[in-house]
Amino acid sequence: MNVESYMIELGRAARAAARVLARAETRQKDAALTAMAAAIERQADRLLAANARDLEAAQAAGLSAALIDRLTLSEKTIAAMAEGLRQIAQLPDPVGEITDLKYRPSGIQVGRMRVPLGVIGIIYEARPNVTADAAGLCLKSGNAAILRGGSEAIHSNQAIAACVRAGLEAAGLPATCVQVVETADRAAVGQLITMKEYVDVIVPRGGKGLIERVTAEARVPVIKHLHGNCHVYVDDRADPDKALRIVENAKTQRYGTCNTAESLLIARGVAEALLPGLARMLTRHGVELRCCPQAMHILQQADIPGARLVPATEADWSEEYLAPILAVKVVEGLEAAIEHINTYGSQHTDAIVTEDYGRARRFLREVDSSSVMVNASTRFADGFEYGLGAEIGISTDKIHARGPVGLEGLTSQKWVVLGDGHVRV
């Protein structure tokens, strides 16, 4: 069988399973999630054995240490996968929720009911735990899933998929509710992202290369997160202590995450007063500073021991370093900060540090990003921190879902109309 017909077969099966899932009761979905978790724990040895095969192949192929790290399962990560599924089981079921049911002048009641999207395609790279995680989120939100993991994780993913299937069957749901693509052929992705009849949305999870490729070729809608160039703007009415704490946390708590700050903007009025202290703190963390001429001038005057100061180029304002590097720019004030963020930012997460009520209010309204913050670290942009319980990813798009996407982002709303023989006049 060729890849195209194989994928269409998966698509058909997913479409049929989606219909069953859409009307499945909450307790049945939760039972499946709990059974999946139990199967993963029970089969921990098999998962480790399958993972060992992938790791062996990865080493033989000379894959990078970082990639091998992401690929590796341990007893701890296996326990975390099971725990993640149990947590999803505990979340409220979004499906079927009716909101805003109101009487209209015609006498009908009109409201909205939350419903699954249908079939979700997830395309991801090395991390095998995404298999369990994505399966759980799709299931709970009533969607059938077609999962396409990285070819380097194929044995691990298939072993996890077997546990997922066991859980579904134990709860009396079709095993086809979650299907893992079992071919490493790249054409499978091409087919998955273009077969509109069978797939309602694609969620790519991985590096920028993957996401750009998927977005360029997809004919199915994509919920995507391209990159994160997050800003902290220190206003001239910032509390210096909060500025220090927030910049430190936003930049240095973790360097590799998409909600890490990559650019610091500081108002001219406080640049001389605050920038040296900020730079000292960042230098202690080993952060290199890519400075605009004004920032460079101030920091050279400050003569900070060990400071790594590099002149910023135009490219620095758009860069997602994912590393101990921070772009630093002195701006005139709020207006210039907003303009800079809306021009160079990635519409991910941006924060202002200010005690000024009116400026906070303007920043929230005028910065066009999926998360806008006042006096809080950009690192908070996260499904768990926002109370979504779990996230399938972060969207930097505007259509359908923005920011952290949880169960609700995997659903839609239909209209419900209740009458008693009402007709339109």
Add this chain to the structure above:
Amino acid sequence: MNVESYMIELGRAARAAARVLARAETRQKDAALTAMAAAIERQADRLLAANARDLEAAQAAGLSAALIDRLTLSEKTIAAMAEGLRQIAQLPDPVGEITDLKYRPSGIQVGRMRVPLGVIGIIYEARPNVTADAAGLCLKSGNAAILRGGSEAIHSNQAIAACVRAGLEAAGLPATCVQVVETADRAAVGQLITMKEYVDVIVPRGGKGLIERVTAEARVPVIKHLHGNCHVYVDDRADPDKALRIVENAKTQRYGTCNTAESLLIARGVAEALLPGLARMLTRHGVELRCCPQAMHILQQADIPGARLVPATEADWSEEYLAPILAVKVVEGLEAAIEHINTYGSQHTDAIVTEDYGRARRFLREVDSSSVMVNASTRFADGFEYGLGAEIGISTDKIHARGPVGLEGLTSQKWVVLGDGHVRV
């Protein structure tokens, strides 16, 4: 200048205008809407003169009477356009609304703010009133608009666009908030629907051909309404009187609208009792019935004078007649009705007539359409009837917006985070 650079220029201007509009105050947008309405009334003679030029060309080109009808402006339609803009001014501003602002365990407050999508491209056919209507809805929702009407309406659209611009300028907003494409070159559409950097969403309004073409070629997300094959299912626990009233209204109130019923499903248990009465009523309205064998058998026995009974083919179950024709099928019961609707329907609007609580509940949950109704006519599926105030169209998609799309459907939500120096631990 070639079409591509012309469109890119419109796109750039729209992007810049969108930034201004996103932060415009409600009263400024409302002032612009009111000024547009006044300009349209003031310039009624010019609009009629421009329209006369289009009509002359249309007649010379031998366009159909239906098309010429849609193209024609009158004093009445001009007054309705102005009134429509004033009504949009009265609607609450969706932009900036913050909902669900809650404290999280970390101490931050997290909520969502409604924001414009950015730049909206509207592609439509003969009706020039869409120019005013779409401009008004985009403006109120804080979006810049690029409008591409039918080439046959080009003079009318430009005359309306001049009034729109006058209104924007009177309120101190950039005239580029609403731009009308001034070339009849078809390549303009191709460029509009693929320039992702400048356009956030496309709303095609028109016939199925237009919508299919736009959807097939678009690289920008499309909010679309493909077709409406709406069903009324008369359950065996239906109130006969309500069934009669609802079927009559859903089928015969207007034949050409997308929320008109095109298929009648009736439970076997009541088919003999109710179908003849329904057929008599429909025959009085001159509706032809495309019957399944069982329905045909019952109706032939009933011997209804003047009844036009035609055996249904498989194609009839999917057809959108937009005419006095109704497909009629006897089904086993609720389960078969839901299965039929989910298989042949267009996910537009479907209604059940029943007094049975449990079946009503199942129908609402399990029918996968943008509007699902109990004991109400499908004709209610409409932005005004649902209380949206106005609609830009009806979406049969699941992503972003389903069913009637009003101002809210032209917006998105970003996350707002309020802290007081909070950092993530």
